[in-house]
Amino acid sequence: MNDAAPAPTPAPAPRRARVRAPELIGKGGWLNTGGKELTLADLRGKCVVVDFWTFCCVNCLHVLDELRELEEKHRDTVVIVGVHSPKFVHEAEHGAVVDAVERYGVHHPVLDDPELATWKQYAVRAWPTLVVIDPEGYVVAQHAGEGHAHAIARLVEELEAEHEAKGTLRRGDGPYVAPEPVAGDLRFPGKALVLPSGNLLVSDTTRHQLVELAPDGESVVRRVGSGQRGFTAESFSEPQGLALLPDGTVVVADTVNHALRRFDPATGAVETVAGTGRQWWQGTPASGPALEVDLSSPWDVAWWRGRVWIAMAGVHQLWTWDPESGTVAVAAGTTNEGLHDGPAAEAWFAQPSGLAATEDRLWIADSETSALRYVHPVHGGQGGQGAQGAQGEDGGYAITTAVGSGLFDFGHRDGDAGQALLQHPLGVTALPDGSVAVCDTYNHALRRYDPATGQVTTLATDLREPSDAVLVGDDIVVVESARHRLTRLRLPEEAVRVDAVAHRTRREATEVAPGALRLDVVFRAPAGQKLDTRYGPSTRLLVSSTPPELLAAGEGAGTDLFRDLVLADGATEGVLHVSAMAASCDDDPANEYPACHVHQQDWGVPLRIVPRGATRLPLVLAGLDA
Numbered sequence: 001m002n003d004a005a006p007a008p009t010p011a012p013a014p015r016r017a018r019v020r021a022p023e024l025i026g027k028g029g030w031l032n033t034g035g036k037e038l039t040l041a042d043l044r045g046k047c048v049v050v051d052f053w054t055f056c057c058v059n060c061l062h063v064l065d066e067l068r069e070l071e072e073k074h075r076d077t078v079v080i081v082g083v084h085s086p087k088f089v090h091e092a093e094h095g096a097v098v099d100a101v102e103r104y105g106v107h108h109p110v111l112d113d114p115e116l117a118t119w120k121q122y123a124v125r126a127w128p129t130l131v132v133i134d135p136e137g138y139v140v141a142q143h144a145g146e147g148h149a150h151a152i153a154r155l156v157e158e159l160e161a162e163h164e165a166k167g168t169l170r171r172g173d174g175p176y177v178a179p180e181p182v183a184g185d186l187r188f189p190g191k192a193l194v195l196p197s198g199n200l201l202v203s204d205t206t207r208h209q210l211v212e213l214a215p216d217g218e219s220v221v222r223r224v225g226s227g228q229r230g231f232t233a234e235s236f237s238e239p240q241g242l243a244l245l246p247d248g249t250v251v252v253a254d255t256v257n258h259a260l261r262r263f264d265p266a267t268g269a270v271e272t273v274a275g276t277g278r279q280w281w282q283g284t285p286a287s288g289p290a291l292e293v294d295l296s297s298p299w300d301v302a303w304w305r306g307r308v309w310i311a312m313a314g315v316h317q318l319w320t321w322d323p324e325s326g327t328v329a330v331a332a333g334t335t336n337e338g339l340h341d342g343p344a345a346e347a348w349f350a351q352p353s354g355l356a357a358t359e360d361r362l363w364i365a366d367s368e369t370s371a372l373r374y375v376h377p378v379h380g381g382q383g384g385q386g387a388q389g390a391q392g393e394d395g396g397y398a399i400t401t402a403v404g405s406g407l408f409d410f411g412h413r414d415g416d417a418g419q420a421l422l423q424h425p426l427g428v429t430a431l432p433d434g435s436v437a438v439c440d441t442y443n444h445a446l447r448r449y450d451p452a453t454g455q456v457t458t459l460a461t462d463l464r465e466p467s468d469a470v471l472v473g474d475d476i477v478v479v480e481s482a483r484h485r486l487t488r489l490r491l492p493e494e495a496v497r498v499d500a501v502a503h504r505t506r507r508e509a510t511e512v513a514p515g516a517l518r519l520d521v522v523f524r525a526p527a528g529q530k531l532d533t534r535y536g537p538s539t540r541l542l543v544s545s546t547p548p549e550l551l552a553a554g555e556g557a558g559t560d561l562f563r564d565l566v567l568a569d570g571a572t573e574g575v576l577h578v579s580a581m582a583a584s585c586d587d588d589p590a591n592e593y594p595a596c597h598v599h600q601q602d603w604g605v606p607l608r609i610v611p612r613g614a615t616r617l618p619l620v621l622a623g624l625d626a
């Protein structure tokens with residue numbers, strides 16, 4: 001007999017006050033709805049996932065792909081609504097948003113919000129951010145970054161069951177109306193190269209094919225690939241970069257398949273040479289047998305110094321593939337997003353998207369920093385090694401920036417490279433005189449940088465989202481991606497005069513108080529999962545700032561999802577860079593091999609320091625801030 005008093009019943013957790021979702025408003029109006037203006041009232045009875053995205057952001061593109069399965073599986077109960085919130089000036093143009101929706105195969109309604117009105121109403125701080133609204137119109141979850149599709153899928157199943165029982169779930173078709181298909185030989189082409197035959201090979205990105213054109217750049221010789229998104233010997237998924245190998249075959253950056261493919265123009269055969277078809281995540285191998293290592297949105301490729309160099313846009317790094325050994329390895333970059341030069345292993349990139357090789361330099365179009373940069377060997381080994389050992393002639397490579405200053409400054413300004421501005425360049429081409437042409441994509445221009453003089457000039461304007469260019473004799477053939485064509489230009493002897501314009505990213509600064517600042521990254525593991533610490537910490541937090549002098553204390557790496565920061569005396573403004581990762585696993589003790597998922601996001605938070613500002617900065621990775 002047990003005489004002990006019964007344990008008191010724990011008090012139920014207090015219910016969170018339900019917050020009604022703000023209305024969806026945007027000056028640009030709605031796309032993919034057949035012309036209908038949508039309101040949240042129109043969506044009542046559905047589980048709504050609001051995806052705040054911008055089309056320059058590779059993480060946003062990853063999330064579009066993550067959501068495709070959810071969109072298909074729950075098409076009668078779930079409505080995904082994209083809210084396009086621009087970072088760059090070009091992204092605020094309605095026509096550019098229309099193009100992006102088609103380019104990336106967005107099959108749900110999209111609200112064009114060029115003034116960030118809905119972004120502000122939902123207090124969003126980062127691209128991408130997902131907000132879940134229940135069938136009664138209340139916000140029930142918020143997620144920033146990638147890797148949340150499984151959590152949202154589980155939440156949707158709970159909401160379906162709850163609201164089916166309450167009678168508040170409405171099944172049936174959603175408001176998506178597919179646009180009319182458009183004919184043409186190319187649709188949003190990405191990159192191009194000249195084959196030994198003199199023909200041009202183009203990655204026809206939106207149609208998931210390669211297209212071989214005659215030397216006139218217009219007549220189709222053949223198409224390679226089924227034209228359907230897939231990862232087979234007959235299919236690609238949004239291919240981009242192309243590089244000719246010494247044996248006459250072509251390596252293809254099969255971007256959304258997270259793989260490298262090899263195409264043999266002689267036989268038409270396609271084989272996978274690197275990647276598994278899965279996206280690389282922190283903690284998984286970053287070197288080894290090429291077919292066993294995951295990649296992340298390879299955007300361009302170039303043959304340089306006996307290897308294929310890969311612009312790994314999805315993780316802000318450069319990798320290499322060695323065809324002889326059949327291995328891949330990180331060559332430069334830490335995975336932190338930003339602009340930081342120096343030894344290859346310490347450099348920061350931001351979506352490197354274009355490569356061009358010369359004898360002593362590998363040029364890089366670093367799109368999110370609106371920068372032109374290059375890799376070069378450091379004699380005497382003073383440049384350090386790449387993160388997995390890629391080496392220059394004497395043991396090291398280093399990264400140097402020729403044009404560009406960081407994530408938030410961009411524009412169209414010629415002159416001395418130290419003050420010149422680009423806007424989200426995607427391509428770079430080596431010219432015979434030692435200079436380079438830059439496809440200045442969001443400025444719709446072809447620019448030129450001359451290392452001998454340190455000057456930036458404009459070669460041509462009135463292009464439409466140029467994404468690559470190749471030399472053909474005395475001409476340069478430009479891939480005009482948003483005009484769906486190749487455009488041949490004679491390399492001009494004189495530059496085009498362009499009125500200078502400078503911009504900063506259109507985001508309001510967060511006002512914080514001087515001195516101590518508490519940073520909290522909010523993370524709640526999905527239902528049925530927990531943070532798994534069996535093999536060490538399952539969370540990571542990295543903090544830095546621009547300028548570095550903004551922080552007097554608190555920068556660096558750690559395993560807690562909170563940090564006590566100290567802002568430097570006299571600091572008035574700056575940008576706080578925060579990178580967070582959390583791995584959650586199925587909470588089932590009987591399962592020896594639980595399924596685990598990685599959630600991660602990078603924030604660049606503009607700060608303004610004012611006397612009565614906030615003393616706490618919450619950043620939601622997953623869940624809702626208390």
